[in-house]
Amino acid sequence: MRGELIEEARRQATICNACRYCESYCSVFPALHEQRSLADMDIVQLANLCHNCRGCYYACQYTTPHEFNINLPNALAEVRRDSWEEFAWPTPLARAFHRKAWPSILVIMIGFTLIFGIAKLFGDLSGNDFYQVLSHSLMISIFLPAFVFPFIALSLSLRRYWKSVGGKPIKAKDIIATFRQVATMKDLAAGHGQGCNFEDEDKFSQARRYAHQAIMYGFLLCFASTTSGTILHYVFDIPAPYPLFSIPKLLGVPGGILMVLGCAYMIVLKKRSNPNIGDPGAWNGDLAFIALLGLVAFTGLALWVGANTALTAWLLIIHLATVFALFISAPYSKMAHGFYRLMALIRDAQRID
Amino acid sequence: MVDISEFQNIDIAIIGGGNAALCAAMTAAEHGAKVCILESAPKPFRGGNSRHTRNFRCMHQTPLGPLEGQYLADEYFDDLMKVTDGKTDESLARMTIEESEACFSWLRARGVHFQKALSGTLSLSRTNAFFMGGGKSLVNAFYRYSEAAGVRVLYNANVQTLDLDGQSVRSVSFKYENETHVIKPKAVIVAAGGFQSNIEWLEEAWGSGARNFIIRGTKYNRGRVLKNLLDQGVNQTGDPTQCHAIAVDGRAPQFDGGIVTRLDCVPFSVVVNKKAKRFYDEGEDVWPKRYAIWGRLIAEQPDQEAVSIIDSQAYELFLPSVFPPEKAHTIGELADKLGMPKQKLEKTIADFNAACGDLSGFHPTELDGVRTTGLTPAKTNWARPIEKPPFYAYSLKTGITFTYLGLKVDRNAQCSNAIGPIENLWAAGETMAGSILGQGYLAGFGMTIGTVFGRIAGAEAANYAR
Numbered sequence A: 001m002r003g004e005l006i007e008e009a010r011r012q013a014t015i016c017n018a019c020r021y022c023e024s025y026c027s028v029f030p031a032l033h034e035q036r037s038l039a040d041m042d043i044v045q046l047a048n049l050c051h052n053c054r055g056c057y058y059a060c061q062y063t064t065p066h067e068f069n070i071n072l073p074n075a076l077a078e079v080r081r082d083s084w085e086e087f088a089w090p091t092p093l094a095r096a097f098h099r100k101a102w103p104s105i106l107v108i109m110i111g112f113t114l115i116f117g118i119a120k121l122f123g124d125l126s127g128n129d130f131y132q133v134l135s136h137s138l139m140i141s142i143f144l145p146a147f148v149f150p151f152i153a154l155s156l157s158l159r160r161y162w163k164s165v166g167g168k169p170i171k172a173k174d175i176i177a178t179f180r181q182v183a184t185m186k187d188l189a190a191g192h193g194q195g196c197n198f199e200d201e202d203k204f205s206q207a208r209r210y211a212h213q214a215i216m217y218g219f220l221l222c223f224a225s226t227t228s229g230t231i232l233h234y235v236f237d238i239p240a241p242y243p244l245f246s247i248p249k250l251l252g253v254p255g256g257i258l259m260v261l262g263c264a265y266m267i268v269l270k271k272r273s274n275p276n277i278g279d280p281g282a283w284n285g286d287l288a289f290i291a292l293l294g295l296v297a298f299t300g301l302a303l304w305v306g307a308n309t310a311l312t313a314w315l316l317i318i319h320l321a322t323v324f325a326l327f328i329s330a331p332y333s334k335m336a337h338g339f340y341r342l343m344a345l346i347r348d349a350q351r352i353d
Numbered sequence B: 001m002v003d004i005s006e007f008q009n010i011d012i013a014i015i016g017g018g019n020a021a022l023c024a025a026m027t028a029a030e031h032g033a034k035v036c037i038l039e040s041a042p043k044p045f046r047g048g049n050s051r052h053t054r055n056f057r058c059m060h061q062t063p064l065g066p067l068e069g070q071y072l073a074d075e076y077f078d079d080l081m082k083v084t085d086g087k088t089d090e091s092l093a094r095m096t097i098e099e100s101e102a103c104f105s106w107l108r109a110r111g112v113h114f115q116k117a118l119s120g121t122l123s124l125s126r127t128n129a130f131f132m133g134g135g136k137s138l139v140n141a142f143y144r145y146s147e148a149a150g151v152r153v154l155y156n157a158n159v160q161t162l163d164l165d166g167q168s169v170r171s172v173s174f175k176y177e178n179e180t181h182v183i184k185p186k187a188v189i190v191a192a193g194g195f196q197s198n199i200e201w202l203e204e205a206w207g208s209g210a211r212n213f214i215i216r217g218t219k220y221n222r223g224r225v226l227k228n229l230l231d232q233g234v235n236q237t238g239d240p241t242q243c244h245a246i247a248v249d250g251r252a253p254q255f256d257g258g259i260v261t262r263l264d265c266v267p268f269s270v271v272v273n274k275k276a277k278r279f280y281d282e283g284e285d286v287w288p289k290r291y292a293i294w295g296r297l298i299a300e301q302p303d304q305e306a307v308s309i310i311d312s313q314a315y316e317l318f319l320p321s322v323f324p325p326e327k328a329h330t331i332g333e334l335a336d337k338l339g340m341p342k343q344k345l346e347k348t349i350a351d352f353n354a355a356c357g358d359l360s361g362f363h364p365t366e367l368d369g370v371r372t373t374g375l376t377p378a379k380t381n382w383a384r385p386i387e388k389p390p391f392y393a394y395s396l397k398t399g400i401t402f403t404y405l406g407l408k409v410d411r412n413a414q415c416s417n418a419i420g421p422i423e424n425l426w427a428a429g430e431t432m433a434g435s436i437l438g439q440g441y442l443a444g445f446g447m448t449i450g451t452v453f454g455r456i457a458g459a460e461a462a463n464y465a466r
């Protein structure tokens, strides 16, 4: 962990601890005020609790040009990203994905080359049914490792996080409390429920919260769609493609639309926001990640619309390349943030307990 | 670039950009007047002392938002009489108290959110409504609301003079970007705070010691308009030595350190001046009731400085400070670090420790009557020996919150001179608070005065301008 980032966050948190005006904005302050002095890992836990709603920035009487120079959302965002980079293995890969856009583009290209090559060698690029292009077993042989590897890598990172912040054995009620908060993104709503300060300075707005939830629920629907497809395939022996009125499509199509809209809106909002109150160093990496998420959903929808046409093979390869890129980079990209947030909230639920 | 000519055909010019000014602006705009705010601070520092506040004191007959139980007008008034020693204008005070209840929902409708009393301030949970995010978020909400209602806001606009002609203000002149501009609004509301940031003026009242004072709030409240109006014979209230002053951390910045520089350690400590001498009963009452006398007590000490000393037993008993205390393993070492006469400090602490008695009743949150015997001045509560190292020392200085000398107003917030009311001049907030408070202060009453009188002034001025 980079000492100077933690030191700066601690300096600011000490001022907050003597002030306490922001106490009811989010989960960070009650946790902060509980301690008189904050150890390094306390700061890391606080950083992961912060959702960068920016309420405390605009409410703060001590922001620059005041000599106390408070910008807590920024200080915590930098510690937070640094912690994700440090907990990831290998760290340089995480640094690249968080800070730059090119790694995301590169993995899409790698995915494309890989899948195109395999389809070319073993499949039929002129086929207009996607198992003609790439058989189901070939897909599984690409995506099983592309799913298992990031899963293991991320689990190890989260375990390190959990140990570092002094997590205790997790109880059901910790998880229930956490999911209740995540389901509504309470920490992006300020204590009064009117949203966060993002795209228009100190104006409270639900825009970012709604965009975030569209992406999150969209992603979960798509994930459920894929899972249901796998079950239909293996358990009921019903292979894809599925008609519109089937479980995978009823989940996947709205999910895909939500994700596309959510990602597009999030990019618009982000461009209107002030980068310096977030983590300016992660600006490009974040935008690339949102674009990748949107692209996964968009190409998925395009594949559905363009099924059984001459374009099928290309649409499939492009879609699978983006999915590959999303999964393989998950332990290093912003994708990891959701899991760290969950752990931080569970840890906080244990604190309140 | 702001086009100053837009300010020429304004109905009401409001001088200042804090709570009182904004309450007046919102009210006047809602009454249909064309209003401008002239705020001397740049945008990041807009909102004067109001941006440092955390609550306002609110009467309520039933539970109201986060306010528990009830807080009736008579109790409120009694509280006020206690802290001001009866030096209160009863009619204005009672009116302010009566109006405070309606302020709650009025503020809420203009974007202010309330929260439960902050941790460490539970004694105020029934009487004071806390702003979520503090005063700056209140100020932000008001600026948004005002601008949406058509109020013109000019930052960096430093009002210099008001041209008074008989019973009427003719014009207002202000400096903006090194140029002087003159506008002729139909009515003027002064809400430009006290004069505490004008150290030379403070020196006139307090002597050169004033140079050692810390000004807790904005450096923009320099009393320029106040002085200009008093010079033109507008009626004054209060005297220049009256102000709200507390003990703050000696390392606080000279201006604008705000709430975080306060120290809550005094009741659990021994307080000595530079000469290592005690000078007042540190345990006279619970801290919220006493913290406002310590500003004055310290102002009377050599170099306007003091030090509060505790031992490790007391370290966790109060809210954490923003600057770390000086720490040492013996009192002598502490004296060296503080640059104090070593033997004297050792003796003062030893004498104090020897005067402590039965500690079994020690209770940090109540008046526990654990007192010294045979010591002058006595410590009458929480008197526990300073004996368990490490020892800690917090330096203390006088921190001025705001001054009371101001414009005298009537129930309509209107100013007057020897002849009678000035027909188009009103005042609200700190700049007229001395009309109600002769001395002393009740936590949260400053924002109540500003809100109540801001609203009155806004409505009166709008009616006049119509």
Ligand SMILES: Cc1cc2nc3c(=O)[nH]c(=O)nc-3n(C[C@H](O)[C@H](O)[C@H](O)COP(=O)(O)OP(=O)(O)OC[C@H]3O[C@@H](n4cnc5c(N)ncnc54)[C@H](O)[C@@H]3O)c2cc1C
Pocket: B015, B016, B017, B018, B019, B020, B021, B038, B039, B040, B041, B046, B047, B048, B049, B050, B051, B052, B053, B054, B055, B056, B057, B157, B158, B159, B160, B191, B192, B193, B194, B216, B217, B218, B220, B221, B222, B223, B224, B225, B257, B258, B259, B400, B401, B402, B428, B429, B430, B431, B443, B444, B445, B446, B447, B448, B450
């Ligand atoms: C640290 C601190 C904490 C406080 N906490 C509380 C609290 O919790 N509750 C409470 O009730 N009170 C509190 N107070 C007192 C409270 O701040 C005041 O009573 C209240 O804010 C007064 O409001 P106002 O609008 O009159 O003055 P201010 O908010 O100070 O506004 C005065 C404005 O006038 C402007 N101005 C000054 N001169 C000129 C000029 N020549 N031309 C143009 N503009 C000018 C200033 O820039 C400023 O914007 C606190 C004060 C401080 C310092």
Ligand code: SF4
Pocket: A015, A016, A017, A019, A020, A021, A022, A023, A056, A057, A059, A060, A061, A062, A070, A072, B133, B134
């Ligand atoms: S962010 Fe600023 S206003 Fe909020 S608690 Fe910290 S110091 Fe106080």
Ligand code: SF4
Pocket: A022, A025, A026, A027, A028, A029, A049, A050, A051, A052, A053, A054, A055, A056, A057, A072, A073, A076, A187
């Ligand atoms: S940015 Fe929002 S979530 Fe983060 S500490 Fe500030 S108020 Fe809390």
